[in-house]
Amino acid sequence: MRKLFGTDGVRGRANTHPMTAEMALRIGAAVGRYFQRESGGVHRVVIGKDTRLSGYMFENALTAGLTSTGMSVLLLGPVPTPAVGLMTRSMRADLGVMISASHNPAEDNGIKFFGPDGFKLSDAAETEIEALIESGVEPETAENIGRAKRIDDARFRYGERVKASLPRDLRLDGLRVVVDCANGAAHRTAPEILWELGADVIPMGVTPNGSNINRGCGSTQPMAAAEMVVAQGADVGICLDGDADRVIMIDENGVFADGDQFMALLASRWAADGQLKGGALVATVMSNLGLERFLQGQGLRLERTAVGDRYVVERMREGGFNLGGEQSGHIVMSDYATTGDGLMASLHFLSEMVRSGLPASALARQFDPVPQLLKNIRYEQSQSPLDAESVKAAIREAESQLSGKGRLLIRRSGTEPLIRVMAECEDEALMTSAVDSVLLAIQGVVTA
Numbered sequence: 542m543r544k545l546f547g548t549d550g551v552r553g554r555a556n557t558h559p560m561t562a563e564m565a566l567r568i569g570a571a572v573g574r575y576f577q578r579e580s581g582g583v584h585r586v587v588i589g590k591d592t593r594l595s596g597y598m599f600e601n602a603l604t605a606g607l608t609s610t611g612m613s614v615l616l617l618g619p620v621p622t623p624a625v626g627l628m629t630r631s632m633r634a635d636l637g638v639m640i641s642a643s644h645n646p647a648e649d650n651g652i653k654f655f656g657p658d659g660f661k662l663s664d665a666a667e668t669e670i671e672a673l674i675e676s677g678v679e680p681e682t683a684e685n686i687g688r689a690k691r692i693d694d695a696r697f698r699y700g701e702r703v704k705a706s707l708p709r710d711l712r713l714d715g716l717r718v719v720v721d722c723a724n725g726a727a728h729r730t731a732p733e734i735l736w737e738l739g740a741d742v743i744p745m746g747v748t749p750n751g752s753n754i755n756r757g758c759g760s761t762q763p764m765a766a767a768e769m770v771v772a773q774g775a776d777v778g779i780c781l782d783g784d785a786d787r788v789i790m791i792d793e794n795g796v797f798a799d800g801d802q803f804m805a806l807l808a809s810r811w812a813a814d815g816q817l818k819g820g821a822l823v824a825t826v827m828s829n830l831g832l833e834r835f836l837q838g839q840g841l842r843l844e845r846t847a848v849g850d851r852y853v854v855e856r857m858r859e860g861g862f863n864l865g866g867e868q869s870g871h872i873v874m875s876d877y878a879t880t881g882d883g884l885m886a887s888l889h890f891l892s893e894m895v896r897s898g899l900p901a902s903a904l905a906r907q908f909d910p911v912p913q914l915l916k917n918i919r920y921e922q923s924q925s926p927l928d929a930e931s932v933k934a935a936i937r938e939a940e941s942q943l944s945g946k947g948r949l950l951i952r953r954s955g956t957e958p959l960i961r962v963m964a965e966c967e968d969e970a971l972m973t974s975a976v977d978s979v980l981l982a983i984q985g986v987v988t989a
Contacts, residue, residue, distance in 0.1 A: 545674065546667040548849035548955025552642050552651030555595035560650050562602040568652060569606020570680070571673035573687075575666070576635040576657075577610055584687070587632055589617040589625040589695070590640035591726040591784045594751030595650045599640045603652070608687035609680040612636070617695035619749075621726045621785035622653065623882035624699035630659035630879070631698070641726065641784040644761045644869075645956065647752045659879035660858070661851040696730045703734060703885045706877035711892055713740035717775040718891070719791070721766040723759025724749040725783035731884050740891070743773050755782065760789040760870050760883070767795035777894065777901040779887040786850070787870035788883030790890055790905055798905035800824075800870040801832045803886065805907035807864055807872070809839055810893060816863075817841070823856045823865030823873075825849070826950055827915075830965050835908035849955060850881045911947075914976050915963040918983050922958050926986040927951065935982035939964070939975040949975055 545551050545559050551568065553560040577584050586607055590596040596619075604614045612635070617628060622639045629637030637655030645651070654662045654670075662670075681687075718740045722728040728747040735742045745766055746758040758765055763780040770778040770791050778791030790798040804822055811817035821842040824832065833843040844860065846852040850871040857865045857875050866872040871881030878885055893904055920926055927933075940949050947966025954961055962979050966972035 543664070543668055543671055545671055549643065549661075549851065550651050550653035552645070552649065552956050554648055555593070555598070555650045560595075560599075562598050565599045565602035565652065566606040567674050567678075568670075569603040570610050570678040571606075571670050572636060572638075572654060573607040573610035573612040574673055574678045575670050577612065583613070584611060585613045585615060585632070585634045586636040586638060587615045587617055587625060587628050587634045587692075588638045588640065589620040589622070589628070589726075592619055592724060592728065592749035592751065592754050593642070593647050593650050593783075596640050599650060599652065603638060603640070604689050608689060610678060611681040611685045611687050613687040614689040616689060616691045618691070619726050619728075620695050620699060621730065621882070621884060623786055623878050623880050623885065624695060625653075626655050626659040626661075626879035627699060627702050628695060629655045629657065633657075639784065643784050643786065643956070644755055644759065644782040647754045647756065651956070655879070660854060661880060663855070700730055700734050703882070703888065704738070706874070706885055707888055707892055711738065711895065713738040713891055713895065715741075716777065716891060716894065717741045717743070717773065719743045719745060719766055719770045719773065719775045719778040721745040721758050721763065721778070721780045722747050722785070723755050723781055723783050724753045725755065725759065725781065725785060727781050727785035727884055731779070731781060731785065734884065734888070738888075743769065743775060745769060759783060760787050763789050763791060763797055767791050767797065771795040777891065781883045781887075782870070785883045786881040787867070788872065788887045789870050790887065790901065792901035792905045794902055796902065796905070800866050800868045800872060801829050801910065802905055802907050803870070803872055803890065804828075804864065804866050805832055805835050806893065806904055807874075807889065808836060808841060809907065811864060812839060812841055818863040819861050821860070821862055823853050823860070823862050825853060825867050827868050827963065829868065829910040829913055830948070831908045831910040848952060854880060911965050911967060912969045912972055913963065913965045914972050915961060916976055916980055917954070917959045917961050918980055918987065919959055920983075920987045924987060926960065926983045927953070929982075929986045932979070932982045932986060935979050939979050942971060943975050947972060949979075951979060
């Protein structure tokens with residue numbers, strides 16, 4: 542069992558285990574040794590980050606650990622997570638590192654890793670790296686210590702790759718676009734690219750100060766952007782998260798469209814154009830049953846995976862599929878990117894608006910979702926509430942009530958100390974009763 546790595550790298554509150562400078566140095570040394578072992582020749586790593594204050598601390602600590610094992614470090618500065626995947630591959634690096642806690646509050650931070658192919662590491666690789674962290678790593682001799690260098694044009698290189706995923710003649714002239722950058726990694730890149738393509742841009746969340754990332758803005762709190770869309774008479778709104786690997790779209794009426802609706806749009810359009818590979822979309826167990834029914838009506842399949850965009854990507858690579866994602870807004874288009882890319886995905890939505898001449902509201906509602914209820918409960922890291930017999934009994938009873946009428950999903954978050962309880966059912970009263978009964982049982986254990 543991995544102790545440090547969750548569903549998306551290592552994550553936690555800054556200056557609290559495991560997200561301390563000391564641990565980051567040890568992680569850097571271990572991952573440097575792991576990748577140095579895997580290949581010969583010159584060893585290099587690219588490091589990007591979002592706009593959290595603690596990013597400076599972790600950038601320096603990781604650089605120290607990596608250079609101590611002979612890795613040369615290329616510092617990209619604040620860039621979206623997908624930029625690290627792209628730059629790792631294009632710069633022929635052995636490793637890519639992104640310092641970000643994604644949609645989490647500013648007090649948190651995290652470390653994500655990409656292999657030389659630009660894809661996130663497997664569970665097996667992370668388990669081996671954890672073993673190296675625990676055992677310790679012998680540093681290189683003084684003459685073999687690595688160097689560090691800043692790359693000043695990383696966001697421009699990434700921007701060109703994003704635009705290259707669109708038709709060469711596409712322009713967004715006449716589109717009035719609100720873009721909420723969550724005071725995060727895309728606060729300069731996203732407005733610049735939209736403006737270069739001809740859009741009338743209304744930027745929000747573009748004044749990061751180290752502590753306001755995701756605060757009252759971004760994909761997890763899109764209410765302010767929705768109000769701005771309506772107030773400004775905009776055609777569409779784009780809400781990115783702190784590291785810009787996920788997106789929530791907003792139509793001209795201020796109505797949100799999650800990742801399921803987005804994937805339904807792209808899957809149907811790509812299938813019609815002969816672009817969808819394998820006749821399937823890959824999504825997680827969290828995606829709405831309505832999406833599955835919609836795809837079946839189109840003669841397409843839904844391939845489900847565990848929660849986490851890297852598990853989606855792994856299944857896409859295994860099955861030769863080129864479209865996948867998560868309800869939360871990770872949209873993976875593997876013909877163009879190695880991980881979820883919120884900015885790239887949003888541009889493809891705008892491209893479809895231009896191509897079809899339809900308003901955002903006509904594109905953002907592809908199916909009627911089955912009623913779905915998700916509630917979270919926080920617990921202490923030392924607790925294991927799902928192992929309690931009272932909780933297991935409550936889960937069995939809820940599953941029995943929903944049998945043949947809906948489904949129940951309970952899981953631990955891989956990024957926060959939360960247990961997520963989700964149910965889907967046409968009977969909303971039954972759905973609510975099932976979720977609340979399980980939560981009540983968990984609460985009894987957590988507060989005991």
